[in-house]
Amino acid sequence: MLTAPQFTSFNPPRRILMGPGPSDVYPQVLAAQAKPTIGHLDPLFIGMMDELKQLLQYAFQTTNPMTIAVSAPGSAGMETCFVNLVEPGEKVIVCRNGVFGERMRQNVERCGGVAVCVDNAWGEPVSPEQVEDTLKQHPDARFLAFVHAETSTGALSDAKALCALATQYDCISIVDAVTSLGGVELRVDEWGIDAIYSGSQKCLSCVPGLSPVSFSEKAVAKIQQRKRPVQSWFLDQSLVMAYWSGQGKRSYHHTAPVNSLYALHEALRLLATEGLEHAWQRHRAMHQLLAKGLTSLGLEFVVAEPYRLPQLNSVYIPAGADDVRLRSTLLNEYNLEIGAGLGELSGRAWRLGLMGYGARRENVALCIQALSEQLASS
Amino acid sequence: MLTAPQFTSFNPPRRILMGPGPSDVYPQVLAAQAKPTIGHLDPLFIGMMDELKQLLQYAFQTTNPMTIAVSAPGSAGMETCFVNLVEPGEKVIVCRNGVFGERMRQNVERCGGVAVCVDNAWGEPVSPEQVEDTLKQHPDARFLAFVHAETSTGALSDAKALCALATQYDCISIVDAVTSLGGVELRVDEWGIDAIYSGSQKCLSCVPGLSPVSFSEKAVAKIQQRKRPVQSWFLDQSLVMAYWSGQGKRSYHHTAPVNSLYALHEALRLLATEGLEHAWQRHRAMHQLLAKGLTSLGLEFVVAEPYRLPQLNSVYIPAGADDVRLRSTLLNEYNLEIGAGLGELSGRAWRLGLMGYGARRENVALCIQALSEQLASS
Structure with missing residues (x-):
């Protein structure tokens, strides 16, 4: 018999998921x-x-x-x-x-x-x-x-x-x-x-x-x-x-x-229960709040304004910022996950998700604060 | 807009799952x-x-x-x-x-x-x-x-x-x-x-x-x-x-x-943690207990003894028993699910699962008791 590995139960931390998905799951859904x-x-x-x-x-x-x-x-x-x-x-x-x-x-x-x-x-x-x-x-x-x-x-x-x-x-x-x-x-x-x-x-x-x-x-x-x-x-x-x-x-x-x-x-x-139109409107409103904060930090969107998805905000990584280190700091120090760039945008952009339950004021505030602190120190 | 349907949260009862799967899930797993x-x-x-x-x-x-x-x-x-x-x-x-x-x-x-x-x-x-x-x-x-x-x-x-x-x-x-x-x-x-x-x-x-x-x-x-x-x-x-x-x-x-x-x-x-060999042995032991009870009720196995799976016990539906009504009674009155026959055995056999966490003495006891009561009254 191959020996049985002995592991403890897995206890994930409570992250704030602002990447391209999975998004923050409603507590009621869990x-x-x-x-x-x-x-x-x-x-x-x-x-x-x-x-x-x-x-x-x-x-x-x-x-x-x-x-x-x-x-x-x-x-x-x-x-x-x-x-x-x-x-x-x-x-x-x-x-x-x-x-x-x-x-x-x-x-x-x-x-x-x-x-x-x-x-x-x-x-x-x-x-x-x-x-x-x-x-x-x-x-x-x-x-x-x-x-x-x-x-x-x-x-x-x-x-x-x-x-x-x-x-x-x-x-x-x-x-x-x-x-x-x-x-x-x-x-x-x-x-x-x-x-x-x-x-x-x-x-x-x-x-x-x-x-x-x-x-x-x-x-x-x-x-x-x-x-x-x-x-x-x-x-x-x-x-x-x-x-x-x-x-x-x-x-x-x-x-x-x-x-x-x-x-x-x-x-x-x-x-x-929320209503679809209300959900669409909420995503739009939280995106506007996030976009304002990102712009104030000098970050530039990948997508031109009329075509931007409220729920998925791609911004170019500013010169001088260390992509991997910054994302890792956000994850470890703020419990905040943001998304890496994919494909052509790998290493060139971050993807900030505001999806469903994740499209909330506190998430926007935390994200702007974390980016502000970490970009200032990079 | 199509109107939003308004439903309450789904609250499933706690069943005892002795069909062909899904089996009883460990509370720790849930x-x-x-x-x-x-x-x-x-x-x-x-x-x-x-x-x-x-x-x-x-x-x-x-x-x-x-x-x-x-x-x-x-x-x-x-x-x-x-x-x-x-x-x-x-x-x-x-x-x-x-x-x-x-x-x-x-x-x-x-x-x-x-x-x-x-x-x-x-x-x-x-x-x-x-x-x-x-x-x-x-x-x-x-x-x-x-x-x-x-x-x-x-x-x-x-x-x-x-x-x-x-x-x-x-x-x-x-x-x-x-x-x-x-x-x-x-x-x-x-x-x-x-x-x-x-x-x-x-x-x-x-x-x-x-x-x-x-x-x-x-x-x-x-x-x-x-x-x-x-x-x-x-x-x-x-x-x-x-x-x-x-x-x-x-x-x-x-x-x-x-x-x-x-x-x-x-x-x-x-x-x-249990150990594979112990789990195999537990399935075997619970099967023997179940088989003894089923046999005492006069039920006959579909599979000859040397080839019987401990975890999936197929028995012929006895003459005079109403397949659908009996399974429905077990489900509604005992919260016990047993499996219907599939394919060639549809309407001719029941499939009693003893799988994983479901392979426990209390499940065997309940199953035998329920079948005993319901077959006697059919």
Whole structure:
């Protein structure tokens, strides 16, 4: 026998999470998660799932029946959209203005699809003009895929305009709303979004590990017309829906992540209690407060003012500041986590999140104070 | 705006979970999960992940460096093994003696592999003789895949003998240990298992949603020699390992399910404290107690005595008993969940789980008492 390692229980400190996610989790959500596990086919659990579906529909502003939480993180939600919709040889216009657009391209190619990329610089939004030109050049494109809120840069793209183009050019839209859901205006039905995915750990302030998704009637029809099975058994929505469907008997697909779903139910319930529009407004207000403080410290935003995400503030690291040491000091001395730059912005920018429960005055105040003290001493 | 639904917080009752999983979760594990969320790149979290890896290696009895928890349930663990290992056109011998062998076949085909099935009746173990015959008939087979503990029937197969055959015929073994890990003897290195996956919600008594996996050197070499990328971005182990590797800087792949990993750390810590062999022995002892009671009630096991899983007891539903009504009465009046039959055994058998923290005297006593009362009145 290999010897048993002996460790003590893990006791994490209470951090203030102002990075790109996970965000500060509501105390009520942590408590919900610790409630007793019950069976995933228990009638009481099924009742909770029915409520959860309605709460997800509210958060997405949709009446799509195919609205569920994928039992895995946001990147599995992304993959759920691509593997269910895209068949080999089909063409997808993919907009890239950061890490996650590029990840979409990789997903398209792993499904055997053909990706046509529309590129914008990191920090810029997706250009509807470039997208329209590309749609004109590729009349055989079946999909338009883009990121609503680029977590790697903090840029907001015009999802409403892009989805209108998708409809106009007879494409199915696939939208990454990982960082946008609950933080900025997002209206799935009104904007004609066909497939959308998000994450539990950003502006919903739930624990990480779940990915809300929704598919329109048009997207469902495309899935139903598939010529070959979805390459992923785990993410195959025709199988998953037999469990989530809510009509009659639920059939077993996989064991639902029971306690994480308790947490998501509670987080969405808190969002519904606050009201979506109020949550959007709160993110905006806290961003303005933070932006004022950052500007007063001489920090410059990566993204131009009209396209800034309130929930994800990217600022250039000032000359003379030691990126790694400063972030480490904030973490160890202030219990404050801010995000490093990713990809092209690695070592060049910080990402300051104000997501969900984290978008609070005290967090803004602490962040400005900590940066002020540490930049002065660097 | 669509109107916000107003629901109260979900308050699940405290059930006794004696179905096929999720099992009763250790109170310490529920408490661990409710600890504050910290960042997935926080040095303290990385330290916890390093311990978690050692605890997983102990539970699997392996020194495989590629030993991690997939951020999704057991069926994603299954898919992780197949999509990373099997390339289009490669032949896989798949043993089917219940639901999960058939699911393996579907996974093989969705990867473009060629499945050759070895069938045994539901309730029987996989036959090493039939497997050897099939290996002889298919010298071009690259993999042997089987389920160690069939959750749909309660049959235990001889993983040691089957893996020896895989080695002898130069195949890579892929083993489903969803229900076996922590409940019965399992020795990954000693038995020469190449790829194995499990679930958090069975004999580990953790919350559902994670899938421990481990790959041998031989399996890793096969993955490294792939000619084309893994079809799943989310489950691509070459990408995932850049986060779990522990050497130097961890690079971001997806946001780890932080709180669920706290829970798994605690569940595995409790297993290491008890000791694997003690846990195996406890499952055995509780099974004997339960079997005695079931037999005294006149209930008959689906599986012949030598192949019975201690942690999953399938018994035929006696004539005259109303399956649905009885399970519903146990749930509502005793807060006791037992499992329905699945697939071929649907409506014909019950599945009584004694998994992890659930394998306790009081659970056995309650189960026998409840069945005794309800069968007498039916």
